[in-house]
Amino acid sequence: MTPDKQRPLRADAERNRRLIMDTADRLFAERGAVATLNEIAREAGVGVGTVYRRFPDLQALVDTLFTERFTTFLALAAAAEEHADPGQALRHYLLEAAQWRAGDRALDVILAHADLDARPLAGMRDELGRHVDGLVERAVAAGAVREDFASADVYAYLYMVGAVVDRTHDIAPDAWRRYAEVLMVGFGLEQAPTARTSAMTDAQIRLTWPSPSARLPAD
Amino acid sequence: MTPDKQRPLRADAERNRRLIMDTADRLFAERGAVATLNEIAREAGVGVGTVYRRFPDLQALVDTLFTERFTTFLALAAAAEEHADPGQALRHYLLEAAQWRAGDRALDVILAHADLDARPLAGMRDELGRHVDGLVERAVAAGAVREDFASADVYAYLYMVGAVVDRTHDIAPDAWRRYAEVLMVGFGLEQAPTARTSAMTDAQIRLTWPSPSARLPAD
DNA sequence: ACGCAAGCGGATAAATTTATCCGCTTAGTG
DNA sequence: CACTAAGCGGATAAATTTATCCGCTTGCGT
Numbered sequence: 001m002t003p004d005k006q007r008p009l010r011a012d013a014e015r016n017r018r019l020i021m022d023t024a025d026r027l028f029a030e031r032g033a034v035a036t037l038n039e040i041a042r043e044a045g046v047g048v049g050t051v052y053r054r055f056p057d058l059q060a061l062v063d064t065l066f067t068e069r070f071t072t073f074l075a076l077a078a079a080a081e082e083h084a085d086p087g088q089a090l091r092h093y094l095l096e097a098a099q100w101r102a103g104d105r106a107l108d109v110i111l112a113h114a115d116l117d118a119r120p121l122a123g124m125r126d127e128l129g130r131h132v133d134g135l136v137e138r139a140v141a142a143g144a145v146r147e148d149f150a151s152a153d154v155y156a157y158l159y160m161v162g163a164v165v166d167r168t169h170d171i172a173p174d175a176w177r178r179y180a181e182v183l184m185v186g187f188g189l190e191q192a193p194t195a196r197t198s199a200m201t202d203a204q205i206r207l208t209w210p211s212p213s214a215r216l217p218a219d
Numbered sequence: 220m221t222p223d224k225q226r227p228l229r230a231d232a233e234r235n236r237r238l239i240m241d242t243a244d245r246l247f248a249e250r251g252a253v254a255t256l257n258e259i260a261r262e263a264g265v266g267v268g269t270v271y272r273r274f275p276d277l278q279a280l281v282d283t284l285f286t287e288r289f290t291t292f293l294a295l296a297a298a299a300e301e302h303a304d305p306g307q308a309l310r311h312y313l314l315e316a317a318q319w320r321a322g323d324r325a326l327d328v329i330l331a332h333a334d335l336d337a338r339p340l341a342g343m344r345d346e347l348g349r350h351v352d353g354l355v356e357r358a359v360a361a362g363a364v365r366e367d368f369a370s371a372d373v374y375a376y377l378y379m380v381g382a383v384v385d386r387t388h389d390i391a392p393d394a395w396r397r398y399a400e401v402l403m404v405g406f407g408l409e410q411a412p413t414a415r416t417s418a419m420t421d422a423q424i425r426l427t428w429p430s431p432s433a434r435l436p437a438d
Numbered sequence: 439a440c441g442c443a444a445g446c447g448g449a450t451a452a453a454t455t456t457a458t459c460c461g462c463t464t465a466g467t468g
Numbered sequence: 469c470a471c472t473a474a475g476c477g478g479a480t481a482a483a484t485t486t487a488t489c490c491g492c493t494t495g496c497g498t
Binding site for chain 3: 469470473484485492497
Binding site for chain 1: 473474475476477478
């Protein structure tokens with residue numbers, strides 16, 4: 001067993017590492033697409049070598065960025081479990097998770113390139129799975145949701161809300177709330193269709209259609 | 220005004236054009252991502268020049284492929300309007316549209332690269348808009364759906380079902396039906412949560428998480 | 439069956455992306 | 469302070485992608 005007791009990075013190296021991650025993050029958010037490691041280096045004001053030394057390729061950088069975020073995401077699930085009422089707990093989680101998804105501009109890019117089977121991510125995925133299973137089991141047992149509601153529905157919900165978020169970021173930042181509500185009603189988690197958020201206008205929807213300009217935003 | 224009366228292509232050229240389009244389609248479907256024009260040429264067994272002569276760049280090819288498909292999509296909307304019952308008409312359209320989305324493996328790739336503002340596509344988009352507006356107005360007037368239901372909700376529905384479809388193509392080809400139903404219930408378009416399609420298993424959901432292998436499928 | 443506009447193929451140029459190597463600099467220990 | 473392991477930068481090589489050009493071939497109207 002090789003003792004991979006890797007000592008901490010030198011202060012300047014750690015500083016650069018952070019700078020590279022923050023720059024990548026900003027770049028991903030600004031353009032809605034990944035940037036090359038060379039671009040990130042230029043933008044961060046460090047040499048390419050410095051980037052490649054720390055992140056062998058784009059995948060490594062993306063996975064690192066995602067690992068950091070995933071920690072927050074896990075915390076949300078843990079926090080939701082605090083609720084005494086199982087229905088509230090699940091509702092709360094679904095709303096917080098969607099909000100997290102909506103509040104992070106770089107996240108869709110990162111998700112599109114992450115590798116959940118890669119090392120520390122796989123463990124976090126499994127831990128998340130346990131939290132979600134718990135939330136779902138309790139809510140179903142309490143009759144707070146359709147009796148056939150399953151963990152898979154939570155992930156599907158996130159995929160669906162994510163799809164709306166990705167297309168409405170810049171157009172109607174709160175549009176996702178309407179569909180989060182619709183889904184919860186559909187899942188029997190909420191009774192009244194209260195329509196807290198109204199539908200997008202035709203002009204707004206128009207902007208969500210596929211177009212190259214929607215893919216390379218600021219310049 | 221230049222009379223761009225472009226005479227039909229020579230028979231062999233037309234044949235090649237079709238071959239290129241079909242090959243691109245197949246490649247997109249197989250790999251879940253766009254291929255380069257040179258790859259398409261090689262796979263189709265024609266010279267690169269032949270491809271570039273007909274399609275100046277990838278965008279042109281994608282837009283052409285999408286235009287063809289969009290015709291089908293418009294026909295669905297027109298057919299749905301036949302229903303005497305406005306609720307049935309809308310329900311029927313939502314289901315048919317989702318099914319169309321689910322039944323075409325190359326479609327998500329094409330959608331991700333299409334340019335709806337480009338010429339004949341813009342006109343088709345507007346025509347679709349008129350059909351959808353009609354379906355929605357009639358359904359709302361008849362009280363078959365939530366009174367605040369809007370055209371934007373139809374597009375959002377498609378984005379959401381599309382998100383599920385894209386991740387479950389190869390894993391559970393019918394999974395989207397469950398969420399189409401959930402959304403319809405949430406929109407007040409259907410009363411009973413009948414759960415015709417059950418949720419995916421944990422193992423299936425696992426396969427929908429982001430991973431590079433999910434992006435380059437067969438090899 | 440002739441003639442030629444239209445079409446074809448694919449070598450190759452240009453641009454972009456990806457990644458390495460190595461001489462110079464510096465943080466941090468003693 | 470001095471020494472050295474760790475880190476830095478960026479020129480440049482390798483791989484990939486994108487696109488053009490032009491000599492040869494062929495469909496098809498007469």
